Amino acid sequence: MSSEADLVLLNSALTQLMRRLRDVDELQGVGRARLSALAVLRFGGACSASELAEREMVSRATMHHVLGGLEHDGLIRRNPDPEDARRHIITLTSRGRATIERAHRARITYLREVAADIAPGRLRSACEVLDRMRDVANRGAH
Amino acid sequence: MSSEADLVLLNSALTQLMRRLRDVDELQGVGRARLSALAVLRFGGACSASELAEREMVSRATMHHVLGGLEHDGLIRRNPDPEDARRHIITLTSRGRATIERAHRARITYLREVAADIAPGRLRSACEVLDRMRDVANRGAH
DNA sequence: CCATATTGTTAGCATTGCTAACAATAAGCT
DNA sequence: AGCTTATTGTTAGCAATGCTAACAATATGG
Structure with a gap:
């Protein structure tokens, strides 16, 4: 029994916040x-x-391209799978790990700045709500 | 004074929810x-x-391409600006308006389903929190 | 051993983004 | 008026991200 106006606001807030995270x-x-x-x-x-x-x-074709770029930049390695000659096991290089961890930190830091003036209890509640919504959404997506 | 864990959860929930909205x-x-x-x-x-x-x-170049596709599909019109011969005023066709309104309805309907079991008060609070965060983020983005 | 499935790969396309250039037009300055 | 500068739309050409269809190599199940 959720208010229409709330959902409309949520939609635009989600969309615009996500755009800022993309900028980051x-x-x-x-x-x-x-x-x-x-x-x-x-x-x-x-x-x-x-x-x-x-x-x-x-x-698979799209992922193949993405992995090609990552390998070219030295962020991953494609290791032959000893148990299946068709497969490659994809692993992060140390540079790859550093890159993703830096990017993750940047997102968290940005979110902290943007949420700076939200009361901790309210923020936590909002996170729980979104986590629950994500759960329900992912349940349906399989 | 926001908890690290909350922000990490928020980041992944935002990212995955947004992916579901893209599917919609x-x-x-x-x-x-x-x-x-x-x-x-x-x-x-x-x-x-x-x-x-x-x-x-x-x-401008990117928008030019996007508008080309929209015009080709009959969703917008490029009308010459009577006051400035360089400009075109972009307007929605009725099909264009119907399309964006249908898409918006689909998103809202999906969010309502996904938030079905959230208490109305908590959902509202969460929307207000995200709206506030969006505001702060957009303030910094200009 | 043979049929079938899976894995990675390639080719070819569309969409979305960029920068650099260009012509037409507007606006500002002397 | 003229001359310079800025803006607008457009084009060309590139890169990244996505797709399907096809193929060879390899596994797997009868």
């Missing part, structure tokens, strides 16, 4: 898809290119 | 940049191509 990301000099792939590797662990494509909900 | 957008059969341009025209009013580019924080 762009300062890293690594594209969105590449940064996102690094994040999946960092927080989800090493895996094959196909599995990475699946986690990112992107085609 | 894609069902409209109109690309992101085009949908966004339609939204600016619908909720900000008719304006020139350059002004549209500025509002979307995108180059």
Whole structure:
């Protein structure tokens, strides 16, 4: 039983906040898809290119291109899988890990600045609400 | 004085929720940049191509391409400005207006579903928090 | 052993973004 | 008036991110 006006406000706030986070990301000099792939590797662990494509909900061909760029920039390595000659296990290089951690820090720092004048209790409640919404949304997305 | 863990959670929830909203957008059969341009025209009013580019924080060349696609699909019109022969005033066609309103409805409907089990008071508070954060972020972005 | 599936790869396309250049037009200054 | 400068739309050309369709190499299941 949520108010229409609340949801409209939420939609535009989400959209514009996300745009600002994109601006923060762009300062890293690594594209969105590449940064996102690094994040999946960092927080989800090493895996094959196909599995990475699946986690990112992107085609294998697209992930192949993204990984090509990341490898060219020395942020990942493609290691042959000893148990399956078709596969490559994708791992972060130390530069790759440093890059994604720096980008993550930049986002958190930015969010802290932007939330500076929000009462801690209200902020926490809002985070819980969004986390719950994310959960419900992801449940439906599979 | 915001907790690190809250902000980390907020970042991932924002990112993933936004991805779901993108999925909803894609069902409209109109690309992101085009949908966004339609939204600016619908909720900000008719304006020139350059002004549209500025509002979307995108180059004139990029906006020119986006408008080309929208015009080709019959969603906007480029009308010569009687007061300035260089300019075109961009207006929505009725199909363009219908398209952006349908897309907006789809987003709101989706958010309502995803927030179905959140208590109205908590949801409202969360919306206010995000609205405030958006305000602060946009203040810094100009 | 043979059919089928999976994995990575390539080719080719569309969309979204950029910068650099250009012509037409407007605006400002002397 | 004329001359310079700024703005507007446009084009060309590039890069990144996405797609599908096809292919070879390899696994897997009968």
